């Protein structure tokens with residue numbers, strides 16, 4: 001279904017799990033893009049706490065703080081609550097309602113062939129984890145969202161959401177928008193151990209670190225192992241420090257990669273330049289972060305009003321879904 005009757009701007013749904021304080025991989029891989037998109041689209045940014053339960057259902061004691069920290073980082077990065085609805089998934093129960101309906105329209109073998117399931121099924125074999133992509137499809141379709149900003153690794157899940165919307169429309173009549181991925185170039189950001197930057201590997205630079213903590217952490221980062229001292233020719237390709245320079249140092253190819261290769265630039269000086277540039281880039285974000293951290297009640301109010309905006313939208317879509325399925329039993333017309 002492609003018609004957008006009465007819809008002035010296309011709708012975007014973006015989501016992130018409440019992993020706690022976010023890192024610069026989250027910032028450069030998602031949040032900066034969302035901040036740009038909020039100017040062009042009607043946007044809903046969801047902290048997907050139900051998704052995090054697939055792995056962390058046994059101990060939920062830290063979830064509230066993690067939700068809070070993610071909300072603070074959304075705001076610090078520049079998401080504007082006047083432009084985008086920032087909210088927590090579990091405060092908008094229509095996500096769960098559409099998830100249940102969608103779960104009838106897909107087979108278990110289809111879900112169990114998805115790469116994300118195959119990767120983790122030995123560790124996570126719950127019914128909830130198997131259905132994770134169905135909940136993700138519901139997260140998107142319950143807004144009749146047109147686009148979802150994702151990296152290529154999420155392509156199959158968006159395809160699944162599109163397919164579920166198509167199946168629903170084929171069965172019950174045109175009701176749901178068939179969402180599409182809005183692919184974004186996600187820069188490769190490696191952590192201190194040269195693996196993908198991730199809070200769970202403890203190899204990350206949190207947005208909220210102090211400048212001194214950032215400097216200390218960058219000192220621990222892997223570099224080219226063959227470059228032992230200044231003067232040794234190095235290979236910047238794949239060096240986590242150089243990958244960060246490419247984001248934070250204008251003209252990094254000439255000012256960093258070339259002298260690294262010739263040996264003119266040593267790793268200590270290279271890291272120190274990156275520390276300065278990274279801290280400069282993060283300073284305004286960290287200032288906003290400190291400001292929101294001082295006003296926790298305002299952060300929770302942002303989430304409350306975001307949930308209201310989200311509910312206003314999902315109620316309309318779910319009314320159409322129930323009408324289409326003829327399960328709006330007490331409705332007279």
Ligand code: SF4
Pocket residue numbers: 223224227234235236239240241242256257260261265266267268270271
């Ligand atoms: S000089 Fe810089 S880019 Fe080259 S290996 Fe050392 S840290 Fe990496």
